[in-house]
Amino acid sequence: MTPVATPFFFYLLSGIMLIGGILVITRKNPVHSALALIVTLLAQASIYLMLYAPFVAGVQIILYAGGIMVLFLFVIMLVSVERSMKERQFNSQWVVGMIAATALGGLFIAVYTKGTSIFPDHALSIVEDNNTQEVAKLLYGQYMFAFEIASLLLLVAIIGAVVMAKKRI
Amino acid sequence: MGQIVQYVESYLSSDKTPGAAGNMFWALVYIMLVFAGLSVAVIAMNWLERKILAHMQVRLGPMRVGPHGLLQPIADAIKLLLKEDIMPAEADGFVFWMAPLIVVLAAFTVFVVVPFGPTHAITDMNIGILFMLGVSSLSVLGIVMAGWASNSHYPLIGALRSSAQMVSYEVAMGLAVVSAILMTSLGSKDGTLSMIEIVRRQQEQGVWFIFKFFPLGLIAFFIFAVAMVAETNRAPFDLAEAESELTAGFHTEYSGFRWSLFFLAEYFAMIAVSSIAVTLWLGGWLQPFPNLLSGTPWDQIFSFFPGITFLFLAAMCFYNTVRMPKHPLFRIQTIGLAGFGVILGLIGLVLFIPAVSTRIQDIFWFSAKVAGFMYLYIWYRGTFPRYRFDQLMQMGWKVLLPMGLGVLIGTGAIGLRFEIWHQLVVPLWHWL
Numbered sequence: 001m002t003p004v005a006t007p008f009f010f011y012l013l014s015g016i017m018l019i020g021g022i023l024v025i026t027r028k029n030p031v032h033s034a035l036a037l038i039v040t041l042l043a044q045a046s047i048y049l050m051l052y053a054p055f056v057a058g059v060q061i062i063l064y065a066g067g068i069m070v071l072f073l074f075v076i077m078l079v080s081v082e083r084s085m086k087e088r089q090f091n092s093q094w095v096v097g098m099i100a101a102t103a104l105g106g107l108f109i110a111v112y113t114k115g116t117s118i119f120p121d122h123a124l125s126i127v128e129d130n131n132t133q134e135v136a137k138l139l140y141g142q143y144m145f146a147f148e149i150a151s152l153l154l155l156v157a158i159i160g161a162v163v164m165a166k167k168r169i
Numbered sequence: 170m171g172q173i174v175q176y177v178e179s180y181l182s183s184d185k186t187p188g189a190a191g192n193m194f195w196a197l198v199y200i201m202l203v204f205a206g207l208s209v210a211v212i213a214m215n216w217l218e219r220k221i222l223a224h225m226q227v228r229l230g231p232m233r234v235g236p237h238g239l240l241q242p243i244a245d246a247i248k249l250l251l252k253e254d255i256m257p258a259e260a261d262g263f264v265f266w267m268a269p270l271i272v273v274l275a276a277f278t279v280f281v282v283v284p285f286g287p288t289h290a291i292t293d294m295n296i297g298i299l300f301m302l303g304v305s306s307l308s309v310l311g312i313v314m315a316g317w318a319s320n321s322h323y324p325l326i327g328a329l330r331s332s333a334q335m336v337s338y339e340v341a342m343g344l345a346v347v348s349a350i351l352m353t354s355l356g357s358k359d360g361t362l363s364m365i366e367i368v369r370r371q372q373e374q375g376v377w378f379i380f381k382f383f384p385l386g387l388i389a390f391f392i393f394a395v396a397m398v399a400e401t402n403r404a405p406f407d408l409a410e411a412e413s414e415l416t417a418g419f420h421t422e423y424s425g426f427r428w429s430l431f432f433l434a435e436y437f438a439m440i441a442v443s444s445i446a447v448t449l450w451l452g453g454w455l456q457p458f459p460n461l462l463s464g465t466p467w468d469q470i471f472s473f474f475p476g477i478t479f480l481f482l483a484a485m486c487f488y489n490t491v492r493m494p495k496h497p498l499f500r501i502q503t504i505g506l507a508g509f510g511v512i513l514g515l516i517g518l519v520l521f522i523p524a525v526s527t528r529i530q531d532i533f534w535f536s537a538k539v540a541g542f543m544y545l546y547i548w549y550r551g552t553f554p555r556y557r558f559d560q561l562m563q564m565g566w567k568v569l570l571p572m573g574l575g576v577l578i579g580t581g582a583i584g585l586r587f588e589i590w591h592q593l594v595v596p597l598w599h600w601l
Contacts, residue, residue, distance in 0.1 A: 031264065031317060038310065058299035066306030067339075070332050073313045077325065131295050133359040 009050055016043040028085050030076045034069060041065050055132045181528065186365070188281075188292020199291045203280050211436040215242040218547050225551035236493060236506040252425035257320060260422065264318035269423065269430035272311030276437035279304050283444045284364045286454045286531030297364035298346060301445055302339075305400075308438060309335045312402075312409070312419050315431070319422035327418025330558060331409030334399055337565040342396035344573030345389040348580040349449040352378050352386070355584055368453030375460040379450040382583050389576045390450040392569050394545075397442040399565065401435065403546055405553035406561060443542035444535075451538050454531035472526045475533040479517030486510025 020040035027033045041064045048057035111118065139147050180195055187195035216231070216239065223230025231238025256265055282297040284290040294300055309332050316328020353370040354360030361367060371377055379390045399406040410418030420431045447453060456462075456471045487510045493503040520526055556564070 029261075031261075035264065035267075035314070054294060054296045055299070058296040058303050062299065062303035062306055066303055066309065067336065070309055070313060070336055073310070073317070074329065074332055077313070077317050077329065130359065132299075132362050136360075 010047070013043045013047050013050065016040075017047075026089075028089060030079075030084055031073065034072050034076055037072075038065055038069050041069065053131060055135050184288055186288055186290045186293050188290070188294075196291055199289075200281075203283075203285075203291065204277070207277070207280065207437060207440060208433075210440060211433060212242045212246075214436055214543055215245065217543075218550075221544070221547045222551050225548075236502045237489065239506070239509070246429070249425055249429040254425040254427065255422075257422050259320045261318040261320065264314050265422075268311045268315035268318060269427045269434070270311075271314065272308045272434040273430045273437070275304055275308040275311065276434040276441060279441045280437075280444075282364050283441070284368060284448060284453055285535045287365060287369075289454075289532055290365060293363055293365045296362050298350065298362045298367070298445065298449070301364075301441065302343065302346065305438060305441055306335070306339060308434065311434075315423065316419035319419075321422055323415045323417075324419050324421045327409045327415045327421070330415075331402055331419060334402070334406065334409065334561060334565075337562060338396040338399040338569070341392055341565060341569035341573045342400060344570070344577050345393040345396065346445070346449060348385070348389045348573070348577045349378050351577070351580045351584060352381050364448050364453075367448055368455065371452050372455060372459065377450060377452040377455075382580060385576050385579050385583065386450065388572060389580070390446070392573050392576065393446055393450070395564075395569060397446060398546070398549060399561070401438045401442055403435075403439065404550035405555050407555065408558055408561060411555060439543065439546055440539060443539045446542060447535060447538040454535045456530065456534050472523070472530060473521070474537075475526060475529055476517045476520035478533075478537075479513050479520060483510045483514035483517060486513060 017040050020036045020043065023036035024033045024040065027036060041060065045057040045060040045065070048054075048060060180192075183190060187193075187199050219241070220230045220238065231241040234240045234244045256262065279301045281291045282294050282300055284293070312331050312335075313328045316324040316326075316331070319325070350360055350362060350367070352374075353367055355374065361370065374381070377386075379386045398404075402409045408418075409415075410420070415421070420428055423431060452459075456468075462471075486506055490503055490507045490510060493499055493506065520529060
């Protein structure tokens, strides 16, 4: 089979992601911004798919596009869209913006020029056929401790949310 | 011409899905076949639902258009296509236009990985079940968009209810699915998410997962069976479109073709979640109880089932042809019903040819199991009163979710029982 990881698909998907990202910050209507964000997330999932990481792509779709964005939309719909349409969309903190943009641009240039020495010159040997199994072995084998710490962090967040939301437990 | 026939024959004897073989042309053919099959299923389901529901309520149901209302779905489709397409003046045009498309695309895309048989799937993915759950969860976005873009109160409330409901039941559903996936990893093998491989594991272990670790498999299946009704917004969990409270919920403002897209998507989604249930717990395309009833006589008997089913339908047609009113006005209808019976009978006879029946066997069993679930959907709608919203949430979070967690832990524990026995209980016993 011919590989799908061609430059054409990479540029197509990153183009979609960039357009989606720009729409997120330029749309005045928050619901339109959220929909543009969904497009960005789906394009990102496609890039994972292109990089032979189907499991990460599936999790990206089910968690971000299907779960978190629904909650985003849920909240946006409950606030008044009319009021947020009248609010100023951009603030004029030019100095901070310039510094952040220069730092990010410098990082991009550094990666572009020295990229070959920073990144491995070949893809990892995880193949597409048992991607999920390999991810599971890494998560529950080599990185078990970090994984459990992360899940503990989430548990703390859940308990915190319950404590904050409920007056009497 | 001969070459074409040879090409088709070489493909029909292949033991791979078109996706695995990397054959774009056959993949397209399969996609069109699946789409056509699903559309026919939706038409049949439309008629059956009205008919069965009517008979459950001691009514006749549609009787006017065609014999016993058989042409009613087609008349409905024509009506919907000719109906004026109205968009509310204050609606958000683009979002209003996109919503039904997203819902129907999400509902159909999941069928890419549904295994109608070991070779009868469009493709098989390493993340099969995850893909199905993920893409079908996208349809809630379309519902939320439809409700918001209509710029009207009832649709907004319907969309909020629907999204809250779908997000909460997805959790319980996911836990039930994970416990079934855990069962695939038994026998010192890696677990799998691939739909075809899940059914193969049931074949290897010689048991459908609904009967495995009794009653754990059964409870997981029950959780999924409840959650899938909630997930597809059907009665008794159809609060998103509760007609006595919200007119029609999120699609109140939709009419004509756009409304029919929502209708189509609802039935596609019902078939999709039923296929997940069939694949994970009911042995997918396997004939009933391959561990008990296999061998020469049983395989022979089961291979007659597809043909017998169609012959039975044909016999029903002929029986009703005889019972049709003898008035001259009913002549065309009587002839049409007889012709329908003849077509069904011919299909049934073709299915008795051994070459055809071995090839069609898996599709038949898969569809038969899914059809059972479709009947259950109608049955629920005919019998259960609608839940209140707080009852619905209580059921999802306080009953199904803890049950799902318990089943997951229990499945893992029994799967590890030998390790637990040897590493914990036996030393403890010696120590005591």
